[in-house]
Amino acid sequence: MSEPIRPQPGIMEIALYEGGAAQVAGLSDAIKLSSNENPFGPSDRAKEAFQRAVHKLHRYPGTDHRSLREAIGEAHGLDPERIICGTGSDEIIHFLCQAYAGPRDEVVFTEHGFLMYRISALAAGATPVAVKERERTTDVDAILAACGRKTKLVFIANPNNPTGTMIGPAEVERLAAGLPKQAILVLDGAYAEYVEGFDGGAELIGRRSNVVMTRTFSKIYGLGGLRIGWGYGPKPIIDVLNRIRGPFNLSAAQQEAAEAAVRDREHVERCREENTRMRAWLAEALAEKGVPSDTSCANFILARFADEAEATACDQYLQSQGLIVRRVAGYGLPHCLRITIGDEASCRRVAHAVGQFKAGKGAA
Numbered sequence: 198m199s200e201p202i203r204p205q206p207g208i209m210e211i212a213l214y215e216g217g218a219a220q221v222a223g224l225s226d227a228i229k230l231s232s233n234e235n236p237f238g239p240s241d242r243a244k245e246a247f248q249r250a251v252h253k254l255h256r257y258p259g260t261d262h263r264s265l266r267e268a269i270g271e272a273h274g275l276d277p278e279r280i281i282c283g284t285g286s287d288e289i290i291h292f293l294c295q296a297y298a299g300p301r302d303e304v305v306f307t308e309h310g311f312l313m314y315r316i317s318a319l320a321a322g323a324t325p326v327a328v329k330e331r332e333r334t335t336d337v338d339a340i341l342a343a344c345g346r347k348t349k350l351v352f353i354a355n356p357n358n359p360t361g362t363m364i365g366p367a368e369v370e371r372l373a374a375g376l377p378k379q380a381i382l383v384l385d386g387a388y389a390e391y392v393e394g395f396d397g398g399a400e401l402i403g404r405r406s407n408v409v410m411t412r413t414f415s416k417i418y419g420l421g422g423l424r425i426g427w428g429y430g431p432k433p434i435i436d437v438l439n440r441i442r443g444p445f446n447l448s449a450a451q452q453e454a455a456e457a458a459v460r461d462r463e464h465v466e467r468c469r470e471e472n473t474r475m476r477a478w479l480a481e482a483l484a485e486k487g488v489p490s491d492t493s494c495a496n497f498i499l500a501r502f503a504d505e506a507e508a509t510a511c512d513q514y515l516q517s518q519g520l521i522v523r524r525v526a527g528y529g530l531p532h533c534l535r536i537t538i539g540d541e542a543s544c545r546r547v548a549h550a551v552g553q554f555k556a557g558k559g560a561a
């Protein structure tokens with residue numbers, strides 16, 4: 198007899214998302230470089246705003262996030278009426294799938310794309326479609342070839358996680374222009390702030406009715422633990438997403454800390470500069486030790502090893518040295534390790550440990 202109580206189709210196909218490891222057994226001072234967190238943490242102003250919010254924990258938060266949306270609008274030159282805020286950009290991705298994709302619809306993303314696209318598509322009952330990349334880079338022609346009548350959403354992260362690569366504005370525009378009429382292009386800009394002068398696609402969104410962008414406070418703003426993200430898009434799409442958004446999805450503490458964070462442009466600038474400097478340093482240091490990586494545009498690098506066995510052994514050696522990086526076999530990259538750009542001391546420790554490993558010390 199079949200089970201009478203069953204979840205919606207697709208849900209049992211979801212493999213649980215695993216966050217980056219945070220600890221090494223037996224070590225209390227391990228350095229976590231597994232979740233692309235900002236080693237400098239949030240702006241002091243964000244911390245102060247969070248502390249002030251403690252005095253009104255008994256009050257329900259505002260439902261329309263007006264003040265936060267206005268601050269984001271000011272910082273990025275965007276219309277606040279076309280911004281929606283969520284508990285991380287994960288929630289905006291979820292809203293998009295819930296609102297626009299269902300059974301018999303397809304949600305397209307790249308083969309090494311962020312795992313939540315697949316999870317949110319399945320949660321909505323839609324069919325996830327992973328498209329090949331070219332040399333670990335989004336392939337617009339392959340995506341366009343994979344789209345058809347059933348395609349409702351196309352997600353690309355630009356820069357992409359975990360590859361760190363990105364495509365230029367002309368390619369993004371060609372993708373937007375080539376999609377079937379019923380499909381929305383979602384530009385996931387979780388790492389957009391790490392690219393100097395990059396608007397994440399905002400200008401394109403201003404000119405088109407089929408493009409949406411998602412952004413986050415978890416990366417350069419250093420607020421991953423607080424869970425705040427936002428989306429920007431054509432007004433009709435933002436109106437749809439707001440209908441399924443829980444009215445109290447963001448607490449007052451989230452809204453106020455995020456507002457203070459987005460107003461502190463200096464902190465963002467300093468974090469970007471330091472990331473750019475140490476990313477170039479680490480990529481070069483690893484390359485010198487025989488561990489190549491693609492040019493990364495984000496706050497991590499994807500280090501490539503000879504094969505899965507070598508990546509596994511290096512990961513274990515790094516752990517023994519108190520360094521936690523991210524295995525990315527779940528992203529179809531078993532021979533790679535994704536290493537977050539930490540502060541200078543952490544980067545030096547990683548380079549030293551990888552050098553030791555390559556010199557055969559890790560085998561002992």
Ligand code: PMP
Nearest residue numbers: 285286287354358387413415426
């Ligand atoms: N998109 C990409 C590409 C990411 O790497 C992440 C975080 N790992 C997210 C979205 C979600 O981030 P958050 O929910 O913290 O905003």
